[in-house]
Amino acid sequence: MKHATLGEWVLYGAVCAYLLALYALPSDVWLGFTINALIVTVLSIAWNITGGYGGQMSFGHAALFGTGAFVTAILQVRLGVNPWLAAPLAIAAAALVAGVIGALSFRYGLKGSYFALVTLAFAEVLRILASSFSITGGGQGILVPYKAGVENLQFASRVSTYTLALALVALGMLVTAWMQRSRFGAYLIAIRENEEAAKALGIDTFRTKVLAMVLSGAIAGTAGVAYLQTFLFVDSQIAYGASMSVEALLGPMIGGSGTLWGPLVGTLALHLLGESAKELVSGAPGLNLVLYGVVLLVILRYLPDGLVGLARRVRLPRRAPAASMKEAR
Amino acid sequence: MLRVANVTKRFGGLVAVNDASLTLEQGRIVALIGPNGAGKTTLFAMIGGFLTPDAGSITFEGQEIAGLPPHAICRLGLTRTFQIVQPFAGLTVLENIAVGAHLHHRSRADALERARLVAEQVGMGRMLDQSAQSLTVAGRKRLELARALATEAKLLLLDEVMAGLIPSEIVEIVATIRQIRDSGVTILLIEHVMQAVMSLSEEAYVLNQGKMIAHGTPKQLVADPTVIEAYLGHGAAERLKGGAHA
Numbered sequence: 017m018k019h020a021t022l023g024e025w026v027l028y029g030a031v032c033a034y035l036l037a038l039y040a041l042p043s044d045v046w047l048g049f050t051i052n053a054l055i056v057t058v059l060s061i062a063w064n065i066t067g068g069y070g071g072q073m074s075f076g077h078a079a080l081f082g083t084g085a086f087v088t089a090i091l092q093v094r095l096g097v098n099p100w101l102a103a104p105l106a107i108a109a110a111a112l113v114a115g116v117i118g119a120l121s122f123r124y125g126l127k128g129s130y131f132a133l134v135t136l137a138f139a140e141v142l143r144i145l146a147s148s149f150s151i152t153g154g155g156q157g158i159l160v161p162y163k164a165g166v167e168n169l170q171f172a173s174r175v176s177t178y179t180l181a182l183a184l185v186a187l188g189m190l191v192t193a194w195m196q197r198s199r200f201g202a203y204l205i206a207i208r209e210n211e212e213a214a215k216a217l218g219i220d221t222f223r224t225k226v227l228a229m230v231l232s233g234a235i236a237g238t239a240g241v242a243y244l245q246t247f248l249f250v251d252s253q254i255a256y257g258a259s260m261s262v263e264a265l266l267g268p269m270i271g272g273s274g275t276l277w278g279p280l281v282g283t284l285a286l287h288l289l290g291e292s293a294k295e296l297v298s299g300a301p302g303l304n305l306v307l308y309g310v311v312l313l314v315i316l317r318y319l320p321d322g323l324v325g326l327a328r329r330v331r332l333p334r335r336a337p338a339a340s341m342k343e344a345r
Numbered sequence: 346m347l348r349v350a351n352v353t354k355r356f357g358g359l360v361a362v363n364d365a366s367l368t369l370e371q372g373r374i375v376a377l378i379g380p381n382g383a384g385k386t387t388l389f390a391m392i393g394g395f396l397t398p399d400a401g402s403i404t405f406e407g408q409e410i411a412g413l414p415p416h417a418i419c420r421l422g423l424t425r426t427f428q429i430v431q432p433f434a435g436l437t438v439l440e441n442i443a444v445g446a447h448l449h450h451r452s453r454a455d456a457l458e459r460a461r462l463v464a465e466q467v468g469m470g471r472m473l474d475q476s477a478q479s480l481t482v483a484g485r486k487r488l489e490l491a492r493a494l495a496t497e498a499k500l501l502l503l504d505e506v507m508a509g510l511i512p513s514e515i516v517e518i519v520a521t522i523r524q525i526r527d528s529g530v531t532i533l534l535i536e537h538v539m540q541a542v543m544s545l546s547e548e549a550y551v552l553n554q555g556k557m558i559a560h561g562t563p564k565q566l567v568a569d570p571t572v573i574e575a576y577l578g579h580g581a582a583e584r585l586k587g588g589a590h591a
């Protein structure tokens with residue numbers, strides 16, 4: 017690992033300061049806004065594993081997020097399962113769906129835009145299925161009864177919900193950090209950089225990519241569970257709609273895909289921007305999406321490695337002796 | 346160590362490799378030569394598991410490997426480099442080599458340590474933190490070699506690792522290849538630089554239009570009329586007969 021530059025310290029420091037400041041100055045509006053952003057961050061962290069590190073750009077991470085949310089909702093509301101048990105089952109279900117999507121796509125060698133389209137198709141199929149069957153609440157969705165209490169994985173205070181969301185983001189980043197230092201992570205990056213070379217060096221690329229999907233699915237499913245426990249409602253559009261798939265990839269793209277901090281930095285930046293835009297253009301629905309599009313275009317054009325990449329380039333001016341030694345060589 | 350028996354590969358109507366055979370003994374440096382389009386790279390791709398032969402058999406240390414996927418073949422101890430270099434462009438030299446080293450070293454620290462040693466061995470010790478895409482042609486060719494070596498392969502297939510290099514770089518890489526062989530690795534190499542073939546290899550095979558047309562010591566081959574006709578040309582053969590050194 018390279019050492020963090022001054023710019024990175026400043027950027028990550030600012031993010032952490034903001035997140036901690038909410039404990040000192042709790043405001044319901046800001047807490048609510050940030051909880052939402054953090055749940056999306058967890059989904060972004062999931063996308064970043066396959067898309068950022070593995071180079072397998074999914075356009076259908078809603079399939080995994082939605083499965084997490086729906087499975088936990090169905091287990092609780094239809095079968096009376098305790099949320100603490102429903103959560104791991106839902107996460108496992110999302111991991112399984114991810115594994116199946118990955119295995120089918122990668123078995124047939126799908127890459128690039130083909131992989132993106134197939135994942136999008138999976139999410140769309142799930143959305144249509146969820147809106148057609150009564151077990152998923154059809155067009156109405158599923159409402160989970162409000163019963164605040166730790167035993168129900170529901171919190172009366174926003175600060176507690178916020179702490180949970182923050183802990184999940186921290187956990188996701190720890191998993192990412194572990195991955196970066198592991199053989200699995202090195203293999204995943206190698207596949208992103210050059211799949212043929214990876215094969216020649218003994219990497220089972222199919223297995224590695226499917227495993228990455230499973231890990232990503234588990235994390236995306238966790239985001240879905242967190243969403244459900246926070247808002248106590250899910251329907252086919254929220255769970256499997258394309259906007260969730262887009263949210264999953266915007267954060268890492270803007271923050272810096274294939275970096276540890278990219279999903280958090282990018283998602284927070286995007287949500288802050290979206291919120292300010294809402295103030296500015298209130299009453300014109302859809303305009304915030306136009307704004308997202310413009311921001312994404314600008315970032316991709318001028319900052320291909322995102323905000324983290326920009327911060328990396330901001331470093332302390334080189335000390336004079338080191339510079340002169342370089343020249344003397 | 347390696348036995349290729351009557352292997353054929355067709356691409357549509359084109360027979361790229363036609364009933365070709367070769368045998369390789371452990372500890373040797375053997376060259377595979379022949380004109381462009383002869384099917385040399387295709388043969389390497391089949392041995393390495395990137396293509397499945399339409400007919401014939403390939404055995405490595407007694408085990409049939411034709412049709413196995415590349416990663417499985419690599420784990421048996423056989424790996425190839427690419428004629429068109431395939432670096433992990435966004436990674437540093439050290440990180441590139443470490444990917445190969447991970448095959449036998451699970452921990453990151455061990456893989457990096459091993460990668461450093463390999464980098465020293467191929468003369469890249471000073472370039473560890475350079476990004477792969479900033480390397481010169483010679484650097485990239487060396488990196489191909491280093492990554493393959495880091496897998497601790499018993500048999501290396503080197504596809505034109507000297508193409509595009511200037512004479513002084515060729516001298517260096519010839520020395521490196523010889524060192525690698527002396528460390529116990531068997532080498533099969535495709536090469537157009539005949540001087541290097543003459544000085545490195547004890548044995549060479551000649552492929553022409555998919556067919557193995559000759560086999561012998563380099564000295565025998567430069568005197569072989571079929572080989573001169575198909576590949577070397579009369580002028581080059583005369584010069585090579587004159588002085589077999591690089």
Ligand SMILES: Nc1ncnc2c1ncn2[C@@H]1O[C@H](COP(=O)(O)OP(=O)(O)O)[C@@H](O)[C@H]1O
Nearest residue numbers: 356359361379380381382383384385386387388
């Ligand atoms: N994937 C492929 N599809 C179709 N034709 C191919 C393919 N790979 C190689 N060929 C053809 O097979 C022949 C042998 O190519 P190659 O093995 O690269 O030769 P060499 O390495 O000896 O120069 C050439 O005519 C080439 O055009």
Ligand SMILES: [Mg+2]
Nearest residue numbers: 385386387428
């Ligand atoms: Mg070739």
